Amino acid sequence: MQRLSESSIRPLIVRRSPSGLRGTINVPGDKSISHRALMFAALAQGRTVIKGLLEGEDVLRTADAMRALGATISRDGSDWVVEGRGVGQLREPDDVLDMGNSGTGARLLSGILSSHPFNSVMTGDASLRSRPMRRVTAPLAENGACFVTRRDERLPMAIVGTGAAKPLNYRLPVASAQVKSAILLAGLNADGETRVEEPVATRDHTENMLRHFGVPVRVETTTDGGRVIFLQGPAHLTARDVIVPGDPSSAAFPIVAALLLPQSDIVIRGIGLNPLRTGLLTTLRDMGGDLRLENERIEGGEPVGDLHVRGSDLRCVDVPADRAPSMIDEYPVLAVACSFANGTSRLRGLAELRVKESDRLAATVALLEASGVVVRVEGDDMLIDGLGAGQVPGGGKVATRMDHRLAMSAIVLGLAAGQPVDVDDTAFIDTSFPDFIGLMNKLGANLGGTADAS
Numbered sequence: 001m002q003r004l005s006e007s008s009i010r011p012l013i014v015r016r017s018p019s020g021l022r023g024t025i026n027v028p029g030d031k032s033i034s035h036r037a038l039m040f041a042a043l044a045q046g047r048t049v050i051k052g053l054l055e056g057e058d059v060l061r062t063a064d065a066m067r068a069l070g071a072t073i074s075r076d077g078s079d080w081v082v083e084g085r086g087v088g089q090l091r092e093p094d095d096v097l098d099m100g101n102s103g104t105g106a107r108l109l110s111g112i113l114s115s116h117p118f119n120s121v122m123t124g125d126a127s128l129r130s131r132p133m134r135r136v137t138a139p140l141a142e143n144g145a146c147f148v149t150r151r152d153e154r155l156p157m158a159i160v161g162t163g164a165a166k167p168l169n170y171r172l173p174v175a176s177a178q179v180k181s182a183i184l185l186a187g188l189n190a191d192g193e194t195r196v197e198e199p200v201a202t203r204d205h206t207e208n209m210l211r212h213f214g215v216p217v218r219v220e221t222t223t224d225g226g227r228v229i230f231l232q233g234p235a236h237l238t239a240r241d242v243i244v245p246g247d248p249s250s251a252a253f254p255i256v257a258a259l260l261l262p263q264s265d266i267v268i269r270g271i272g273l274n275p276l277r278t279g280l281l282t283t284l285r286d287m288g289g290d291l292r293l294e295n296e297r298i299e300g301g302e303p304v305g306d307l308h309v310r311g312s313d314l315r316c317v318d319v320p321a322d323r324a325p326s327m328i329d330e331y332p333v334l335a336v337a338c339s340f341a342n343g344t345s346r347l348r349g350l351a352e353l354r355v356k357e358s359d360r361l362a363a364t365v366a367l368l369e370a371s372g373v374v375v376r377v378e379g380d381d382m383l384i385d386g387l388g389a390g391q392v393p394g395g396g397k398v399a400t401r402m403d404h405r406l407a408m409s410a411i412v413l414g415l416a417a418g419q420p421v422d423v424d425d426t427a428f429i430d431t432s433f434p435d436f437i438g439l440m441n442k443l444g445a446n447l448g449g450t451a452d453a454s
């Protein structure tokens with residue numbers, strides 16, 4: 001498969017859409033669930049068939065890593081087939097594991113590698129090499145593994161795993177499903193009970209999928225809305241087929257674009273509706289967005305539905321900090337929606353945005369300011385002075401900083417703004433949403449004005 005290269009850039013000039021968006025689409029498979037499906041299938045005994053796997057760059061890196069660790073992974077039509085090795089049975093990789101742009105791949109894999117008795121080395125692209133790893137290496141080192149990172153706790157890092165991992169008892173200092181999952185994955189090959197406490201509930205795909213693979217996971221809810229997760233190791237995973245729902249974080253882009261363009265009327269089929277992922281839908285409804293769920297059902301153990309979206313006049317919103325984990329990747333595109341709303345919006349508690357593929361707090365401010373929107377940061381909150389439907393001047397040049405969500409947010413902004421928006425590079429969209437531009441064009445977005453690559 002082709003791999004993203006930091007030197008092949010794809011600029012795009014985005015012009016206002018001539019009409020509203022119309023049509024019915026499916027978005028690609030959920031990225032979080034896709035990473036986990038490959039990892040858990042590799043840790044299971046037997047053969048797992050995965051339907052709807054996201055074939056984005058981030059997930060393909062995870063597939064490569066699990067192959068390097070001894071799993072057999074192949075594509076059969078549109079299905080992916082994994083012959084697993086079993087917990088504790090992965091083998092030492094004979095080369096560096098390159099996780100590309102993916103924080104989820106790197107953090108979750110650290111948990112697996114820490115509790116296997118061999119050595120490995122992990123790296124990533126320039127974006128991933130700038131992201132903090134201490135949040136996983138600090139707790140995981142307590143299970144007996146040893147990590148040698150660069151001096152500032154960044155990748156590349158060497159991991160000396162242990163075959164006699166101690167179970168961890170850890171309270172997360174930040175709301176992070178990646179850290180929670182890394183600890184649970186390490187616990188699969190530890191001797192005894194692993195306990196992870198999260199002060200705010202984060203996406204629970206790891207807990208759900210472990211149960212699906214036959215591992216008893218106990219969850220208690222704390223009085224202040226947090227959760228404690230218990231897992232008994234060593235655990236045995238039995239191969240079970242997986243169906244991956246459409247990614248609500250990817251759906252966010254066509255959803256916001258349709259809301260901002262009058263006369264839009266679209267349906268997105270089969271979106272994952274796990275309640276720990278639907279903060280954006282709640283927020284857009286609070287803003288007056290015309291969003292209707294149809295055909296709600298359970299598929300592959302996760303709630304899914306079809307979402308009907310119509311162009312809407314939006315009003316400003318005040319988003320509480322405790323909603324952040326349920327929409328953490330959606331803030332850049334929500335900020336775009338707020339720019340076209342009436343009144344000043346306040347998005348609270350966004351500290352974690354500073355450590356994503358880019359500093360998304362700074363990058364979102366730059367994205368909006370370049371197109372004539374007044375926006376400011378107060379502590380960890382972002383305040384956006386909305387200009388009203390169709391009133392954002394546009395004309396900005398956007399630096400996407402190796403960040404797929406920024407590139408897609410800039411495209412949504414450009415589709416609804418007055419003047420063309422100049423996006424420096426759209427290549428990283430392939431990490432999570434291959435053919436995003438093709439799908440938007442299918443809805444009538446008319447994204448064609450590619451500038452010359454330089």
Ligand SMILES: O=C(O)C1=C[C@@H](OP(=O)(O)O)[C@@H](O)[C@H](O)C1
Pocket residue numbers: 031032033104175176177178179181203328329352
């Ligand atoms: O566990 C996961 O699959 C993810 C968790 C989130 O990261 P954090 O755990 O850092 O919040 C999210 O931003 C990321 O895109 C996917």
Ligand SMILES: C=C(OP(=O)(O)O)C(=O)O
Pocket residue numbers: 058101102103104105329356357405432
């Ligand atoms: C933060 C993201 O992903 P990751 O942490 O896996 O790089 C994202 O997809 O927005």
